[in-house]
Amino acid sequence: MDQNTVHSKVKEIKQSFRLMMDGAVAQSMRDKGLDYHLNWGATIPRLQAKANEIKSLITAEARVHPCPSAPTNNSPLYTLSIALYKENVRECKILASMLMPPDEILPEVVDIWQEQIPSQEIAEQLAFNLYQYLPYAPEKAYQWIASDKEYDQLCGFHILTRLFMNRQEPNERGINEFLDQALCALQGPFPAVRKAAMQSLQRFAELGILYERLAKNATKSIHLDIF
Numbered sequence: 481m482d483q484n485t486v487h488s489k490v491k492e493i494k495q496s497f498r499l500m501m502d503g504a505v506a507q508s509m510r511d512k513g514l515d516y517h518l519n520w521g522a523t524i525p526r527l528q529a530k531a532n533e534i535k536s537l538i539t540a541e542a543r544v545h546p547c548p549s550a551p552t553n554n555s556p557l558y559t560l561s562i563a564l565y566k567e568n569v570r571e572c573k574i575l576a577s578m579l580m581p582p583d584e585i586l587p588e589v590v591d592i593w594q595e596q597i598p599s600q601e602i603a604e605q606l607a608f609n610l611y612q613y614l615p616y617a618p619e620k621a622y623q624w625i626a627s628d629k630e631y632d633q634l635c636g637f638h639i640l641t642r643l644f645m646n647r648q649e650p651n652e653r654g655i656n657e658f659l660d661q662a663l664c665a666l667q668g669p670f671p672a673v674r675k676a677a678m679q680s681l682q683r684f685a686e687l688g689i690l691y692e693r694l695a696k697n698a699t700k701s702i703h704l705d706i707f
Contacts (some may be wrong), residue, residue: 481556486563486661490572493534497571500526516583517547522571524605531578534560558584565593568603577606582613590620592647594632600672607638618643622654625661637676640646644683649691659698667702678706 481489495510500522538556554562559577565576590611597603603641611617617639624636640658650658658680665677699706 481559481563481641482655486559489560489569491565491622493575494567494569494572496530497522497569500530500571519555524574524678527571527574528578531575534575534579545565545689555581555584557581559606561585562589568598570599570657573598574601574605574609577609580610582610582617583615585610585614590614594624594635599630600631600634602632604638607635608642612637612639612642618648619648619656623664625658631672633661633665634668634676637662637673637680640679641683644680644687647687655694659694663698663702666699670695682704 500503534561535557538560542556558581561576561580562628564572564579567573597606611620614620621636621639621643624632625640627633627636662677662681662684668674679701685692
């Protein structure tokens, strides 16, 4: 997908947000201090429907106009996602998280996206729509829960929650790292991170009786009896 085509598609997508506009939602976000250059207040289900539409259209176009492929070429969805995330528009960033193929985005690009997160909502959408599916999701999660940055921690715990829900059990080193960082987060300054860490601990405990005991003992050590 050449740059002219990408620019045209991004422009077309941005224009489509007018049909999804919800002024009350957008105003509520502004009242909460969410600062986007543009925010149409589109709901997540409508954005997911838009993402599905875009995927179908790009797949259809690829069938009609197949392009020679090479190992170094990025897919049209990758290229479009990169362009969308650069826009300081709430809906563009959320769509980028829904469209980016998890097996194509490199760790270095993930780090760039992570540095550019403007809000808790975008952090959560990235974790739910993209990060949990990365081939290197566990590595990123453990890296981020050890960070001192709010959105890093938030994404890290959300990823681990999803991995635990999918019955992915950590090794001994992972268990110790997770419990140590979860306890720090529960005593930390960020309410959203505290909530995410708690959810992650609950899913960790659901992996089995051993994990439940470990979680109970860990939380009791900071005088929390939550299990």
